[in-house]
Amino acid sequence: MKTILNKLGNNRGFSPVAISLWIAALAGLALFPQFVDNPYALHVMILFFLSTIMGESWNILGGYTGQYSVGHAAYFGVGAYTTMMLMQYRQIPPWLGMWAGVAVVMVVALVIGSICFRLRGPYFVLASIAVAEIMRLCAVNLKDLTNGAEGILATEIPPFKIGATVVTDFLSKVPFYYIGLSFAVLTIVATMLVQHSKLGYYFQAIREDQDAAHALGISLSFHKNVALLLSAGFTSLAGSFYAIYVGFIDPPTVLALDISVQIVLICIIGGIGTIYGPVVGSLVLVPLSEALRSNLIAQGIFKLGLASEESGVGVFLKENLAHAHALIYGILVVVVILFMPDGVLGFARKLFTARNRGNA
Amino acid sequence: MLKIEKLNFSYGDLKVLWDIDLEVKQGEIVTVVGSNGAGKSTTLKNISRLVKPSSGALTFNGTDLSKLEPHQVVELGIVQVPEGRKIFPEMTVLENLRMGSYIKSSRGDRSANIDRAFTLFPRLKERANQLGGTMSGGEQQMLAIARGMMANPKLLLLDEPSLGLAPLFVRFIFDIITEINKQGVTILLVEQNVFQSLRISHRAYVLETGRVVLSGTGEALLNDEHVKKAFLGM
Amino acid sequence: MAIFLQSLISGVLIGGVYALIGIGLTIIFGVMRVINFAHGDLMMIGMYLTWNLFQYFHMDPFMSIVVGIPAMFLFGGLLQKVFINRVLGALPQNQILLTIGLGLIMSNAVMLVYTSDYKILTTRYSSDSFKVLQSVVNPDKYERLYDKGNALVAEALAGKGGNAAELLAKADKKYEEALKVKPGQFRALANWGASLASLARLRQGEEAAALYARADEKFAAAAAIEPGDIDILCNWAIAYASRAATAGPGADSLYEKAYEKFKEGEEARPDSYDLFNAWGATLYRQALIKQGAEADRLLAAAWEKYRVALDAKPVEEGAEPVDTEALANKPPAEIRAALDQVYGKFPFAPRLKPDKRDAGISVSTPLAISFVITVAITLLLYWFLMKTDTGQAIRATAQDREAAQLMGINVKRMSILAFGMGASLAGTAGALVSPTYYIFPQIGGTFTLKAFVITVLGGMGSILGATVGGIIIGVAESLGAVYISAGWKDVVVYVLFLLVLLFKPSGLFGKSRV
Secondary structure, three states, X not given: OHHHHHHHXXXXXXXXXXXXXXXXXXXXXXXXXXXXXXXXXXXXXXXXXXXXXXXXXXXXXXXXXXXXXXXXXXXXXXXXXXXXXXXXXXXXXXXXXXXHHHHHHHHHHHHXXXXXXXXXXXXXXXXXXXXXXXXXXXXXXXXXXXXXHHOEEOOOOOOEEEOOEEEEOOOOOHHHHHHHHHHHHHHHHHHHHHHOOHHHHHHHHHHHOHHHHHHOOOOHHHHHHHHHHHHHHHHHHHHHHXXXXXXXXXHHHHOOHHHHHHHHHHHHHHOOOOOXXXXXXXXXXXXXXXXXXXXXXXXXXXXXXXXXXXXXXXXXXXXXXXXXXXXXXXXXXXXXXXXXXXXXXXXXXXXXXXXHHHHO | OEEEEEEEEEEOOEEEEEEEEEEEOOOOEEEEEEOOOOOHHHHHHHHOOOOOOOEEEEEEOOEEOOOOOHHHHHHHOEEEEOOOOOOOOOOEHHHHHHHHOOOHHHHOOHHHHHHHHHHHXXXXXXXXXXXXXXXXXXXXXXXXXXXXXXXOOOEEEEEXXXXXXXXXXXXXXXXXXXXXXXXXXXXXXXXXXXXXXXHHOOEEEEEEOOEEEEEEEHHHHHOOHHHHHHHOOO | OHHHHHHHHHXXXXXXXXXXXXXXXXXXXXHHOOOOOOHHHHHHHHHHHHHHXXXXXXXXXXXXXXXXXXXXXXXXXXXXHHOHHHHOOOOHHHHHXXXXXXXXXXXXXXXXXXXXXXXXXXXXXXXXXXXXXXXOOOOOHHHHHHHHHHHHHHHHHHHOOOOHHHHHHHHHHHHXXXXXHOOOOXXXXXXXXXXXXXXXXXXXXXXXXXXXXXXXXXXXHHHHHOOOOHHHHHHHHHHHHHHHHOOHHHHHHHHHHHHHHHHHHHHXXXXXXXXXXXXXXXXXXXXXXXXXXHHHHHHHHHXXXXXXXXXXXXXXXXXXXXXXXXXOOOOHHHHHHHHHHHHOOOOOOXXXXXXXXXXXXXXXXXXXXXXXXHHXXXXXXXXXXHHOHHHHHHHHHHHOHHHHHHOOOOHHHHHHHHHHHHHHHXXXXXXXXXXXXXXXXXXXXXXXXXXXXXXXXXXXXXXXXHHHHHHHHHHHHHHHHHHOOOOOHHXXXXXXXXXXXXXXXXXXXXXXXX
């Protein structure tokens, strides 16, 4: 156990190369809307940020602490609902409402944690699903509070003002782009800080061996709950951001099991328990599923001449491929689990070291 | 009959067996003695193909074992009675015995073999319909050996059959092993109870930290100074 | 009490199907220690398989399991061989994710082919039901008397003379008693009226007139309770018409009264074949006692009603609908000849309707059939696992994989068998519910969750536990829907699930494995 802690401790420093890469990436992303004003491109980038926030947040609990929650839709959805309800029914602007959402989610997380953390392994997974499902059913059934299955439609987002100056009125995608970017960076930086803190080592000790960690005097329930609070809080921010950006929420879009699964997949595909795993996962998943959704894949197949647009197959692809964009999630997960159990990032790293060894 | 040459094995990065050479001839009782963690059980697991060796050759009556699955090893006639007995806890004694004769070649002899088991261990007959998991350690050991015999083994591998049993019972178990051997079954025994096992063995090997350090007849090893000092506390 | 028993029984019936799903999951978990998150999707595949067999090969959904069981077995075995076997030694979370991935592929592949539209599989018996425990639950004296009365009238009408009068007189008494037990039942009143009118036809003079008057009174009472009921009005009109046939000079005013009732009926239901048909017959009959233009006018009116009746008549399967336009504008002679054919033997007999029943518990026919199949399959499965060598080998593998290998059991083969069995059980469950559920690609998720709840409740790996757990969940859902609300019934199930996880994680029949 001690060796593990030592080993993990060695990663503390940031190399100059890493820092300059970070600065370059940030600068590029910050300037992106200045050069690209295609709303669709901005939309895909916003989805990418959203996905990154979701993945990074889950990673704190699932990746570093080893608690595979398949119920994160609960935090995503409760955050989204709180912000939306405050905005629509109490006229509280979303940039305040989302913090209220975080607070509500943390309370919910404490309750959920006190139930689920008594369980381990597959039982924990099942309990996390059940709790999220209860949340979804509550949203469907508490019609007075949540408007039930009809969901909530944002009629108007109030402009963001500092004093009397209007900073933005949220009419284009650009403000959402910058909010998404800053939240994503915030989440990544927070995850890094956690990973390299004492807390982070405790988390990882729990992941490696709960009983050994416990024997070393690490309080399991305390640290698991702290990890859950952090994870749920950031997930809630993602939920609120999603709600305001899309302007409509209902139980199937923010509280369904699909959302929980999708959150886990982002990390699995990129690489679990690594800072950049969720980023890579989002980088793979978002463009792919968007390409399917907007029928780019079908058009690509026609362009390549693999099938003609008028043929039976062509018509079929054009009509149906867009609806089945989650198919790609399934295929990716199966491929990743079978052939790259450490995710795309882990696989790439392995290839890289293998080649380096070959060169040496 | 069974020939092991230069067997090496590792659990991950941890090397457990180093160049093990071992042979069992038809009709023998061969014992592998050694302390805890010497690699005795691992050797048996390699023979049964529950684990795959890193290198080395294993042959049984000329057949190469290295390409076989565990169940095919049983079909060849090598049956292991594992450490900790591994009785099927939610099956009755009778069902456990039936499972012992699962392989096709032994199904025809099933009822005769059950009779033989009950003659060897009358206690099992009394408990025929009791669940395996509810029996005492001694009864489970009897059942494990009886179950192993159900497959008509040519070579019976016994992993620590005396472990955790009362002294009187240990004597009984070793008597049974001798009896089974007299009925024509070759036996490879792994034991920590060095005195009792060497007493009934034709030949024996001493294993220390994954290496064979001594071998010879049971009698010779019983009188060996090193064995006396290391295992018999003399 | 009746509602409780009703929901208890439907809970047990649907619980049987849940048990099949749970048993499948628990076998897979028992043998492989893998929680199959694609279990509901396997069930969904079973539903689509059944739907296709029904749609394109007209195979009965319950018969289709003959094809479905082996097909799903092969499919499940293939999944095990190609995918699951490779992760048996991997981390449990990776196994879970692999099955989630497989489930996503299944549901989305099905969506690709069939879109996400709801499919409905409607059989002849999809909405049929039958009654059980009639003498125990809500036994109703009224219903028995009423049934008896109806039976007597039906017998009298079928008997053609003979003791008809006697039977009708008895029926008269039964209706009277029935209405004493439960006054104000319009069906009983209307049928009583019809029975009195039928009796009156067999009598003459004053006796007949008195009976007709009483019949009139009953019909009026019935129509006052349930105005616009087409069956009351029809029988009432028929009573007038049959009375007119023997009335001599007063016939015309009776016919007018009959037409009045038909018209009332038409206002309530302008699409009733029975009504227009009887109306046409009545007009035809009046025409027979008229001459010249008067007769032609009535015949033309009768013909008109006949055409409307034909329009309203439900077209039988395979038959061509009658082109009523072509029948318009015929010369009177032709109309007469045609009507002679159609109405020459019109019986002018009342049609008795059964009343709605309270007695007994209504059981959905498709659910009952599926339960019987479920029980048969479960028994067969128990026999297989307990008595055959292969079944015992599967159990042995579940109890101790390494020891099973040492018995010469090919555990990889057992795993393939187990997954195949799990898949075919899930697929069978899908086939069994397909006549009663909507079929769509995402339906699997709900059932996967249900399967978890069932297996955890019964104890992971315990087949008996899954059987009992399935029934418990079926009953809990059914009672929850009635006593709490349909929307919250799933919450009841999940809360039950969490409570079991927290306080008895080994389940009702399992060894503790946490």
